[in-house]
Every structure is written in structure tokens, then in C-alpha cells.
Amino acid sequence: MDIFPYGFSSPERFRLPGTVVPTHYRLTLEPNLKNLTFIGSVEIDIIVREKTDTVMLHAKEIGVTAASVKRGGNEVPIRAVQQDIKKMELSLDLGECLNAGEEAVVSLQFSGVLNDQMDGFYRSKYTVASSNIPRTLATTQFEEIGARRAFPCFDEPTAKAEFDVTLLVPCELDAVSNMPVLETTDLGDGRKRMRFGTSPKMSTYLLAFTVGEIESIEGRTSRGTIVRVLTTPGKKEQGRFALDVGIRALEFYEDYFCIPYPLPKLDMAAIPDFAAGAMENWGLITYRESALLVDPAHSSAATKQRVAIVVAHEIAHQWFGNLVTMDWWNQLWLNEGFATWMEYHAVDALFPEWNIWEQFLDTDHALALEADGLQSTHAIEVPPGSVEAMRQNFDAVSYSKGGSVIRMIHGMIGPEAFRKGLQTYLVRHAYGNTVTEDLWAALEEASGKPVGKIMDTWTKQPGYPVVNADTGEHQRFLVSGAPLTEAEAKQQWRFELSAKNGKSNAGQTALVRVNYAPEQWKELIERVHARAFAPIDRFGLVDDLRMLARAGHAPPDLILSLLRASRGEPSYLVWKALRAALKDILPLVPRGTEAERNFNLLARDILRSVVTRLDWERMPNDTHADTLLRPLVLELYGKFGDERTVTEARRRFGEHCVNKGSLEPNLRVAVYGIVAHSGGKETHATLTDLYRTAERSEEKQRYLTALGEFQEQALLEETISFVLSNAVRAQDVPSGLGAVAENPHGSRIAWEAMAANWKEIRRQFGPGIMLLSRLVENVLKHLGTFKEAEEVEEFFRQNPAPEANQAVARALERIRGQATWVERGREPVTAWLLGSEGRVD
Structure with a gap:
């Protein structure tokens, strides 16, 4: 090859x-x-x-x-x-x-x-x-x-x-x-x-x-390494959780790699303005405040989990990336793919009750499949080029697909050979630079398996396959459903699939999608209803079917059948996929029609029993996943029109405005989202004031996201003006604009605002940092008509931004893909909702 x-x-x-x-x-x-x-x-x-x-x-x-x-x-x-x-x-x-x-x-x-x-x-x-x-x-x-x-x-x-x-x-x-x-x-x-x-x-x-003004707290590892959390004045106590995770993660990696951390100290500093989530500087890791600080009175379980993941990721870099560094930026995945896999490996050891590997499937595995299903994707290993070109590869392919490929290797050669191979790799190349072949060589020595021959098919070419469950044949998957080029049609990958209960790719171990004949899909959907599959496999079926339908490989109305079969689904992981499926169907449903009414009834019917089980209050026997699932389903239930949920959210929000400590942190995202979605000018003004007075960046981000949830155009325009004002830090502008763009009522408003303010946006965010690509993609990917694709294409023809050209290409492909999806799916989805299957008693 x-x-x-x-x-x-x-x-x-x-x-x-x-x-x-x-x-x-x-x-x-x-x-x-x-x-x-x-x-x-x-x-x-x-x-x-x-x-x-x-x-x-x-x-x-x-x-x-x-x-x-x-x-x-x-x-x-x-x-x-x-x-x-x-x-x-x-x-x-x-x-x-x-x-x-x-x-x-x-x-x-x-x-x-x-x-x-x-x-x-x-x-x-x-x-x-x-x-x-x-x-x-x-x-x-x-x-x-x-x-x-x-x-x-x-x-x-x-x-x-x-x-x-x-x-x-x-x-x-x-x-x-x-x-x-x-x-x-x-x-x-x-x-x-x-x-x-x-x-x-x-x-x-x-x-x-x-x-600057720096406060700190500190501790020591069992080997005596000083670990500190550094903050601006008044925030150091919010570093306690990260300090504990940092000490334990450092000890975990020293044991796993059998290589002592080579510096005498490790600082972790919370920086008020920070473009990325964190940066692995050797001995002085820098973070966004929201990625490092946890306030026990105001932080959610999701925030604690994110802090643990980010801390574990950056500390993994102290070996992968710092001790051994990629030769050039086209080998970025050697740093980021490994740190992505290692973060889960470490957090699973530190917090086994979180069952974090399940969440890997949604946070990284599915993200990799979505990003790499685009024709505009790139290989994990890209041809060497200028740093300016390489910068755009700090994306889901290098991180999430890279981590998913490492997960495949770990499963293929086994944990002991994998660990031994990593130790060989790190010792052999300590304080040096490497290319991917150096890693394959170490893993092959440890396992005796042809790792390079197999994995080259995953790292040196873009994309991944869709597999026919009957024949085992595969071809490259494109989420757009576009015809494959001659080169794409010739692509092949090496992988193994296991099957269980009629479902291929059991455990979602391979980075593939699997398609079945319509009758097979119906049988699988019945087994989903009977909970015959583990949560990981139920997740895989939902995620595969929704993307296969978007690509034209499966009937769109099958998604509705699978949604209905998932009534009462208890798994947080599966609900992440179900939420995505509901979002996929929403633009296919004509507004103000009987079909929309039936879709809302269907959504509430699917949610009802899990909402009833979890309710609003924490229970003594709640698992970590229950704590994460409660706000997800409550917010969906309220946004799909359950009046009692909306009323309760408004009541709790009112109490919170009087006493800001009264609202349970895990419920805040749901409550703010529901009241904004159903609210008007007064609620918008209240959320804006709350944002201005909030001291913690985590809380500010919650309010900022909620400000993008309003349904009135005038209020969304006010949100845009606020996001682009000096009241919002530049680091948060991409997420603020993205929140408006994700709202079906706001996608065009956000696009027009970005275009109108492009000169200042480009000065602030590029060239030089990754925020410009993130902003462009956050705003553009939610547009959904062919006309809008033409507008975007013409805008960047007139206003070229080479540092974001990959983000623009991905966005254009998503816009056209969404337009095709609406054309393809509206008629069968509407017919299903108006037929006997779409009725909810």
C-alpha cells in the first residue's frame, strides 16, 4: 500500500x-x-x-x-x-x-x-x-x-x-x-x-x-514528588479534588509505566483566560479554571468527572509527549491518541464506580465515528506539512479516533503485552522523538503479533468501514451517503468482529459501523425492547442506526421504531445516543402539525418511566450514572412539553434566584435549560444578570449555554450581542455562539453574526490558536440548507481563512448532509408519525 x-x-x-x-x-x-x-x-x-x-x-x-x-x-x-x-x-x-x-x-x-x-x-x-x-x-x-x-x-x-x-x-x-x-x-x-x-x-x-498573584495548596506522592494546585487569590480550596486526582494519577502512571516521574514537582495552574482545556507543560500543567476547579457546594458530578479526565489526560502526557515526543506535528496522535486512551485507563482505576469505559463509547468512540465519517476527514497520520497546516489536526481524529485505535490494539494483543510494549517504547526513546513505526515495533516485540500491518490500515488512511452483517464485506462509510470515489472504493481495513445475540461487533470493540437487512433490524429492535443486550451494545445499535439512516443505508423510520422500543431505557450511556437520535428526527418533523404533536408525545412516552424513577431528588442508592442521567432526561422531558416538569423547573429557578445555593448543582443545567426554552424577556434578563455576577467559570458556562436556548429571535439576537461583548471572555465565545447555533431558531442568527463580526473574530482567534476553527465549526455545522452551504462557501471565498479551512470544509459537508437528510427523511418519518405506529395511548 x-x-x-x-x-x-x-x-x-x-x-x-x-x-x-x-x-x-x-x-x-x-x-x-x-x-x-x-x-x-x-x-x-x-x-x-x-x-x-x-x-x-x-x-x-x-x-x-x-x-x-x-x-x-x-x-x-x-x-x-x-x-x-x-x-x-x-x-x-x-x-x-x-x-x-x-x-x-x-x-x-x-x-x-x-x-x-x-x-x-x-x-x-x-x-x-x-x-x-x-x-x-x-x-x-x-x-x-x-x-x-x-x-x-x-x-x-x-x-x-x-x-x-x-x-x-x-x-x-x-x-x-x-x-x-x-x-x-x-x-x-x-x-x-x-x-x-x-x-x-x-x-x-x-x-x-x-x-502574578498565585495561591496554592500542595501534597506529595508516595515517592515524595510535590504536587500543587495554583490559582488566583481566593480559589485555592477549589483545587482539592484535582490535587487528590493529580497525586493518585501520578502514582498510577509511575506504577503502570515502571518509569518514575523525572521532575521534582508537578504544578497544575488554573488560568482565567485559556484557549484549550489544558496544556501538558512538563512540571507546570496549565488549565482552564473549569477544567481544574471543583467547588463541593456548586460543582456537579459531570464537572468532577471532567476534571478527573482532564487531569489524567495531562499527566499521561508527562510520559507520552514530554518524555517521548512525536518527531513532527503530523505524528500528533502519538501524543494525543495515547493520552486520550490513558485518561480513561487511569480514571477507571481511580474511580471504578464511575464505569468510565462505558462513557468512552459516547465521548470518544462515537465522536470519532461521526468526524471520520466525513469525506473531508484526514488520516490519523497525515502527510508532513507546515505547522500552520498541522495545527488543524488538533481534532477528533487525532484525539478520539487515535484513542479508539489504541483501544483496539489493547484488545487485540492483550493488557500485559500492551503494557510491556509501552514500557519498551518509553525506555527506548526517553528524551527523544519518535514516529508511529517506533511504537509498532515495541508492541510487536511484546506481543509477537503484526501490529504494524494491521494498524497501518487504521492510521495511514482516512475513514472507516461499514460492514454488512450477513456477508462480512465492508466498504468505506460516508455519513453524507455520497458515492465513493475510485480511491475510496478500494480502501480496506483489517479488523475482527465478534457477535452476540445476533448483534455484530459485540462490545463495540472495532471502529466500524454494522448494517443489517431491514428484517434483521426489526428483530434487533425487539431485543432492544426486551433488554437482551448490554448497555454498550444497545448504545451501539442506536448510534449505528441513526448514522446509517442519515447516510441512506437504512430506512429513517426505523429510528422511530428503535426509539419506541427504548421506552424506559435505564442506561445513561444509551440515553446519550437516544438524545442524539431525537435531535436527528426533530428537523424532519413539520412544525405546528399533527406529526409534531405525535413526535412530542412519543418522546415523552419514552422518557416517562425513567423520569418517574429518578424524579428531582437524589436518592441514597443513586449510582454515578443515575446522577448524570437525571438532568439529561428531566431537561428533555421539559423541552418536549411536559408541563409539570416546566412548572417545577421554574419554581426551583425562582428559589435559586433568591438563594443561589438552593439549587442542587447536578440539576442546574437542566433547570436553566428548561426555563430558557420556555421563557421570555424577563427570564433572559435574569439569566444575563446571573452570568454577570457569577464568580465561578463553571456556573458562567451553564448560564451562557442556557442563553442560547430561547425560542424568540429577538432574545437570541440579544444573546449574540452579549456573547460578543466584553462581558464574556474570549475563550467562551465559541461555546456561546455555538449554543445559539445549535438552537434551530438560532442557527442562522449565529451564522449572520459571525459573518458580520468576522474581522474582529479573526483578529482575536487566529491565526495562531485553535479557537478559530472551533468557533467556525460550532457555528456553521448547525446550518441545514443547500442555499446556506452556498452562502458559506462564497463567504470564505471572499474572506479566506487558511487556518480554518478544514473546519470550513467539514462544516460545508455537514450542512449539505443535513439538507440531504431532511429531503430523504421527512416523508417516511411524517408518515410513520401519522400512522398507527406513531400513536401513543
């Missing part, structure tokens, strides 16, 4: 020449939090690989004020210092050649700006409870190419070096970096010098530092 059938260029064309490589940085920085600038100096020890008269490194938005190169203590003349703004490169043209094997020191002085784009060395605003006066901290986000915005450097994954960091800060502030502070010196002028220990050999994207 041609592993990259479309051809590719060598990654070296996108990299520095490699004639010199760094071994050690001595970096000094002084941020000014008043005028939002910084100055600095760096000495870089380099080794010459090939004779050269040019030293080329990276710099972006950095003003170099002085430069020198020394060899053996003697100055090497510099003829010119040149910066290529487009390539983000800094060239030192020398008057003499450096010879292969020689060592030299590059010294640079520079200045820069603490930007507001959550990338590089940037500023973040916050307030404390005692004062509404905004305060500022400075922090970093260097993945993928942000380090060059903080200091001139060799900003590539393979250019690993040691780092000595020194920060000059006001005496009243604190600072942290990857390593512990070695010494602090009072400079006698209101400043202090903080010198940190030498880091391990690592990539520039893993360097980090934060300067």
Missing part, C-alpha cells in the same frame, strides 16, 4: 535547516504587567552539524535589540540580523563559517508584547472577591509554535534542549515555571529575581511560566 497515496513533500521544507541545533537555553524575562510588554535575553548553546555561515531560528512579534555569536569565547562577526515575518524566522548572517562539530553560544536581547490572544506569552485578566478592579497575570501557551512569541528559539519538537529560566518580577507577585525555584534575590528596587532549576531535555512547546 502507498501509505500516503496523494503524495507529500519532505517535512524539512517546513523546518529550520538543521545545520545547528540547541543544547541549552539560559533565558531571562521581565514582564511588565502595567504596560503589557516584556523584555528579555537568551543565551543558547548550539552544536554545529554542518558547516554554515548562517544561524537560523524562530521569532514572531519579537523585536531583537542586540545579537552576538561566540565560538570558544571569541566573537564571530555578524554581518546582518534579518527577520522574515511571514516565515517567523530570524537569521544571523555571519562573517565567518561555523564548522561541523564546533560548539557556539548565540546571545540575543529582545522585547515583545503580552498579547490578548491566549497564545505565546500573553496576559489574562481576573478579579478577586474583595474587589471588582481587574487584575492581570502573565502566562504562556507555547504549543505548537507559541514559544517563538516569547523569545527567539529553535521552535520545533525535535530541537530538544535543557532550559534555565530566570524571571524578574515585582516583589509583591510570584512566579512559577517548569522547575522549582532555586533562589530568589531582592533587587532593592521593588523587583526580585527568581531563578529556576535546569529542566530536563525537552521541546520548546513544553516550556512554561506564569507571573
Whole structure:
């Protein structure tokens, strides 16, 4: 097989020449939090690989004020210092050649700006409870190419070096970096010098530092490693849960990998403004506040679970990604796919009562199938290219499909061989860089199985198969139902399927969809009604059928039969798929008709018994899954028109407005969603005020989501204006616009708002950070007509955004797919709802 059938260029064309490589940085920085600038100096020890008269490194938005190169203590003349703004490169043209094997020191002085784009060395605003006066901290986000915005450097994954960091800060502030502070010196002028220990050999994207008002709590692992949670003032106690998870996860990984964590401390810092969920900087992991902080009085079980998952993910990176790093960004999955799988493995060990592997099926397995079912998808391993192109691969394919493929490998070779292979891989390549073949080699040694031959069919080509349950034949699945191209029709995958009770792919172990003949589907639906399958397999049947129907491989009305057979379904996992199926059917049902009335009755009938069982109050015998399921079904029940549920939600919301601690945290998303869905101008104003006064980012996100649930166009337009105002942090704009876009009454409003504000949106979110792609996709994917697809296509033809072109391509495919789905499904779904099967007694 041609592993990259479309051809590719060598990654070296996108990299520095490699004639010199760094071994050690001595970096000094002084941020000014008043005028939002910084100055600095760096000495870089380099080794010459090939004779050269040019030293080329990276710099972006950095003003170099002085430069020198020394060899053996003697100055090497510099003829010119040149910066290529487009390539983000800094060239030192020398008057003499450096010879292969020689060592030299590059010294640079520079200045820069603490930007507001959550990338590089940037500023973040916050307030404390005692004062509404905004305060500022400075922090970093260097993945993928942000380090060059903080200091001139060799900003590539393979250019690993040691780092000595020194920060000059006001005496009243604190600072942290990857390593512990070695010494602090009072400079006698209101400043202090903080010198940190030498880091391990690592990539520039893993360097980090934060300067500001910092509070902390700490603990130690059984081996004595200090673990801390760092916050802005007044929030440190909300780090207790994450601290416990962090300590236990670190111990778990040390035991599982049989490799001690190599740094003396591990900090986890909550940053008020943060583009991603978290960043795995070695020894100083940075997080969004909502991904790290838990308030026992106000946080839900879902938030605690997310914090545990994110903490476990980032700590897994301390081995996968930090100790052993991918060679180039086209191998990103080696970092992210493994961390995705490992997060579940660790959390399952720490919280077995959560049954977290069930949730993997919805959160990652199904997400991978949805994203990779697009024709515009990409392979897990993509052809090497520029970092700008590679950045767009921080997506569900690299994370969720990558994690799902790892789950397949684990099942294929068994847990012991898998663990042994990982240990071999980590020890063999410690402090180095790898490609996928290095991992396959280690797993093959441990298992004796041809891992590479099998898994290359999953990592080196896009997509996945739909399997005919009768014949076992398979072909590539496209959710759009579009005809396969000649190349797509030839694709083949290697996998094994087991069957149970007539259902293929038992346990959803393979990353495939399975289709059955209509009569077989009817038999399976009857067995679903009888609960003859485990929850994982019931989930798989619902998820497969709804996507097969969208693609034209199964009759759309079968979804309604399966929904009806799921009356009283007790599983949270299965209800995640049922909710998606209800959402798929909704746009097929003509509004204001008898069919819509029958659909609402059907939905309430499916929900009634599980809502009655769970009710509003927590029970002593509630499982973790029950706690998660209760708000999901209550919110659906209210939105599908159950008046008693709406009345009770309004009552509880009224009490909450008077006493903000009275509403049980696990119910808040449901209550806010129901009252917004059925509410008017007064409720909108109340939720907006609650957002403004909320102190916790978790609570703000709940209110922001609810503000997208209103049914009146004018209120949704008010939400859009609010989201785009200074009242909402830039990090939350994509989710705020996305909440409006997901609302059938708001999808076009959100699209028009994005288009009208595009210039400022692009300045704020790109190029450089992943938020722009997320925003574009969140807004566009909920449109649903061919005309809207043409509008979007024309808009980006007139306003090109190369940094988001993959997001635009995916969105266009989803828009056209939705339009096709409505055309294909409206008639049979309406007929079913108006026929005898659609009647609910």
C-alpha cells in the first residue's frame, strides 16, 4: 500500500535547516504587567552539524535589540540580523563559517508584547472577591509554535534542549515555571529575581511560566514528588479534588509505566483566560479554571468527572509527549491518541464506580465515528506539512479516533503485552522523538503479533468501514451517503468482529459501523425492547442506526421504531445516543402539525418511566450514572412539553434566584435549560444578570449555554450581542455562539453574526490558536440548507481563512448532509408519525 497515496513533500521544507541545533537555553524575562510588554535575553548553546555561515531560528512579534555569536569565547562577526515575518524566522548572517562539530553560544536581547490572544506569552485578566478592579497575570501557551512569541528559539519538537529560566518580577507577585525555584534575590528596587532549576531535555512547546498573584495548596506522592494546585487569590480550596486526582494519577502512571516521574514537582495552574482545556507543560500543567476547579457546594458530578479526565489526560502526557515526543506535528496522535486512551485507563482505576469505559463509547468512540465519517476527514497520520497546516489536526481524529485505535490494539494483543510494549517504547526513546513505526515495533516485540500491518490500515488512511452483517464485506462509510470515489472504493481495513445475540461487533470493540437487512433490524429492535443486550451494545445499535439512516443505508423510520422500543431505557450511556437520535428526527418533523404533536408525545412516552424513577431528588442508592442521567432526561422531558416538569423547573429557578445555593448543582443545567426554552424577556434578563455576577467559570458556562436556548429571535439576537461583548471572555465565545447555533431558531442568527463580526473574530482567534476553527465549526455545522452551504462557501471565498479551512470544509459537508437528510427523511418519518405506529395511548 502507498501509505500516503496523494503524495507529500519532505517535512524539512517546513523546518529550520538543521545545520545547528540547541543544547541549552539560559533565558531571562521581565514582564511588565502595567504596560503589557516584556523584555528579555537568551543565551543558547548550539552544536554545529554542518558547516554554515548562517544561524537560523524562530521569532514572531519579537523585536531583537542586540545579537552576538561566540565560538570558544571569541566573537564571530555578524554581518546582518534579518527577520522574515511571514516565515517567523530570524537569521544571523555571519562573517565567518561555523564548522561541523564546533560548539557556539548565540546571545540575543529582545522585547515583545503580552498579547490578548491566549497564545505565546500573553496576559489574562481576573478579579478577586474583595474587589471588582481587574487584575492581570502573565502566562504562556507555547504549543505548537507559541514559544517563538516569547523569545527567539529553535521552535520545533525535535530541537530538544535543557532550559534555565530566570524571571524578574515585582516583589509583591510570584512566579512559577517548569522547575522549582532555586533562589530568589531582592533587587532593592521593588523587583526580585527568581531563578529556576535546569529542566530536563525537552521541546520548546513544553516550556512554561506564569507571573502574578498565585495561591496554592500542595501534597506529595508516595515517592515524595510535590504536587500543587495554583490559582488566583481566593480559589485555592477549589483545587482539592484535582490535587487528590493529580497525586493518585501520578502514582498510577509511575506504577503502570515502571518509569518514575523525572521532575521534582508537578504544578497544575488554573488560568482565567485559556484557549484549550489544558496544556501538558512538563512540571507546570496549565488549565482552564473549569477544567481544574471543583467547588463541593456548586460543582456537579459531570464537572468532577471532567476534571478527573482532564487531569489524567495531562499527566499521561508527562510520559507520552514530554518524555517521548512525536518527531513532527503530523505524528500528533502519538501524543494525543495515547493520552486520550490513558485518561480513561487511569480514571477507571481511580474511580471504578464511575464505569468510565462505558462513557468512552459516547465521548470518544462515537465522536470519532461521526468526524471520520466525513469525506473531508484526514488520516490519523497525515502527510508532513507546515505547522500552520498541522495545527488543524488538533481534532477528533487525532484525539478520539487515535484513542479508539489504541483501544483496539489493547484488545487485540492483550493488557500485559500492551503494557510491556509501552514500557519498551518509553525506555527506548526517553528524551527523544519518535514516529508511529517506533511504537509498532515495541508492541510487536511484546506481543509477537503484526501490529504494524494491521494498524497501518487504521492510521495511514482516512475513514472507516461499514460492514454488512450477513456477508462480512465492508466498504468505506460516508455519513453524507455520497458515492465513493475510485480511491475510496478500494480502501480496506483489517479488523475482527465478534457477535452476540445476533448483534455484530459485540462490545463495540472495532471502529466500524454494522448494517443489517431491514428484517434483521426489526428483530434487533425487539431485543432492544426486551433488554437482551448490554448497555454498550444497545448504545451501539442506536448510534449505528441513526448514522446509517442519515447516510441512506437504512430506512429513517426505523429510528422511530428503535426509539419506541427504548421506552424506559435505564442506561445513561444509551440515553446519550437516544438524545442524539431525537435531535436527528426533530428537523424532519413539520412544525405546528399533527406529526409534531405525535413526535412530542412519543418522546415523552419514552422518557416517562425513567423520569418517574429518578424524579428531582437524589436518592441514597443513586449510582454515578443515575446522577448524570437525571438532568439529561428531566431537561428533555421539559423541552418536549411536559408541563409539570416546566412548572417545577421554574419554581426551583425562582428559589435559586433568591438563594443561589438552593439549587442542587447536578440539576442546574437542566433547570436553566428548561426555563430558557420556555421563557421570555424577563427570564433572559435574569439569566444575563446571573452570568454577570457569577464568580465561578463553571456556573458562567451553564448560564451562557442556557442563553442560547430561547425560542424568540429577538432574545437570541440579544444573546449574540452579549456573547460578543466584553462581558464574556474570549475563550467562551465559541461555546456561546455555538449554543445559539445549535438552537434551530438560532442557527442562522449565529451564522449572520459571525459573518458580520468576522474581522474582529479573526483578529482575536487566529491565526495562531485553535479557537478559530472551533468557533467556525460550532457555528456553521448547525446550518441545514443547500442555499446556506452556498452562502458559506462564497463567504470564505471572499474572506479566506487558511487556518480554518478544514473546519470550513467539514462544516460545508455537514450542512449539505443535513439538507440531504431532511429531503430523504421527512416523508417516511411524517408518515410513520401519522400512522398507527406513531400513536401513543
